[in-house]
Amino acid sequence: MQKSFALGWVICVVLVTAALIAGCGGGEAPGGGGGTILPVGTASLTGVVFAADAVASGLFGAEIIVSGTGRTAVADANGGFLMQGLPAGEYAVEAQTPNHPDYGTARARVTLADGVVTTVNFAVLPADAPEPAQILLDPDVAIIDLNAKIAYRSQVVGPNNAVIADVEPTWVVAGGIGTITRAGVFTGTSVGNGTVTAFAGGIQVVATVQVDPPGPPNISSFQLNPRSIPASGGDVYIAAAIDDGDGIDVADVVVEIFGPGNQQQLLGTSIADPATAEQCAGQAGCYTRATLATTFNAPANDNQPTTGGIQAPENYSAHVIVTDRSGAKSTSAFIDFVVEGIDPPPPTPPL
Numbered sequence: 001m002q003k004s005f006a007l008g009w010v011i012c013v014v015l016v017t018a019a020l021i022a023g024c025g026g027g028e029a030p031g032g033g034g035g036t037i038l039p040v041g042t043a044s045l046t047g048v049v050f051a052a053d054a055v056a057s058g059l060f061g062a063e064i065i066v067s068g069t070g071r072t073a074v075a076d077a078n079g080g081f082l083m084q085g086l087p088a089g090e091y092a093v094e095a096q097t098p099n100h101p102d103y104g105t106a107r108a109r110v111t112l113a114d115g116v117v118t119t120v121n122f123a124v125l126p127a128d129a130p131e132p133a134q135i136l137l138d139p140d141v142a143i144i145d146l147n148a149k150i151a152y153r154s155q156v157v158g159p160n161n162a163v164i165a166d167v168e169p170t171w172v173v174a175g176g177i178g179t180i181t182r183a184g185v186f187t188g189t190s191v192g193n194g195t196v197t198a199f200a201g202g203i204q205v206v207a208t209v210q211v212d213p214p215g216p217p218n219i220s221s222f223q224l225n226p227r228s229i230p231a232s233g234g235d236v237y238i239a240a241a242i243d244d245g246d247g248i249d250v251a252d253v254v255v256e257i258f259g260p261g262n263q264q265q266l267l268g269t270s271i272a273d274p275a276t277a278e279q280c281a282g283q284a285g286c287y288t289r290a291t292l293a294t295t296f297n298a299p300a301n302d303n304q305p306t307t308g309g310i311q312a313p314e315n316y317s318a319h320v321i322v323t324d325r326s327g328a329k330s331t332s333a334f335i336d337f338v339v340e341g342i343d344p345p346p347p348t349p350p351l
């Protein structure tokens with residue numbers, strides 16, 4: 001068994017080297033036509049070959065090569081390809097674009113596992129682009145909830161620290177933890193640890209990602225100011241700092257206030273500082289980290305003064321209720337505040 005695989009593999013490599021015989025390519029059943037036997041496994045490789053400077057443009061007819069297996073495939077009209085029956089292992093892979101003289105070759109490395117479909121979307125640089133010297137990638141470490149997204153920012157840098165403008169690297173996710181778009185938006189689809197690697201030219205840079213089970217929102221602070229309002233009433237500024245891997249819609253952050261007589265009010269919130277709020281990737285109105293705030297207009301104290309002219313204070317209590325995109329809910333502890341009365345009673349004389 002081993003012997004015949006090895007022999008078939010050698011034959012195929014020879015044939016591929018000689019003339020790219022059809023039986024070795026296509027990415028369909030291993031050992032396809034021509035009686036050629038290729039190394040067999042149950043791993044699959046899929047993806048798209050596209051222009052690094054125009055990510056929507058698939059490169060039809062691109063040739064995808066999995067080094068050391070003798071296996072090749074040809075991209076369809078949209079640049080898509082699928083290779084099945086590959087042996088597990090780590091491979092150098094590349095996409096050549098013979099039909100597109102303005103584009104070159106994209107290279108990456110993938111780890112294929114039996115029974116697993118691995119995706120590599122090849123971003124092919126223009127043929128006249130400078131040779132990449134480094135890739136800047138942010139964030140390099142991330143922890144997110146299941147189903148949350150990370151929008152990776154990247155810059156491909158050529159010689160003399162000159163950024164190659166408006167090009168995406170080739171993105172590869174390892175560890176089976178998620179998917180990534182051509183533009184670098186990662187979605188965590190499975191709990192675990194893995195990596196996102198960006199490739200351009202002969203350069204690669206790796207970011208580590210931990211995908212956690214979905215958790216409820218974290219309310220890292222909840223504050224009211226002031227907590228003592230004069231009898232004539234006034235504004236209370238209320239702010240909550242919140243983070244959540246799934247992301248939170250602003251409409252799902254509500255301040256609940258219980259006033260005199262246990263009257264309940266709900267107040268909507270808004271982003272306190274848009275400059276520092278972290279938005280969910282590609283989802284308007286969704287935030288993974290932000291401070292949300294509102295202002296409560298405390299009315300004047302309307303308690304009836306006693307015949308002695310003493311008006312009792314009015315007591316309020318507030319907390320924030322946060323619901324994330326997966327429906328998990330967190331509430332802060334209550335904070336009390338008071339609308340003072342007029343003519344408060346004199347302090348108790350010392351004994």
Ligand SMILES: [Ca+2]
Pocket residue numbers: 145214215216217244245246247324325326328
């Ligand atoms: Ca969550």
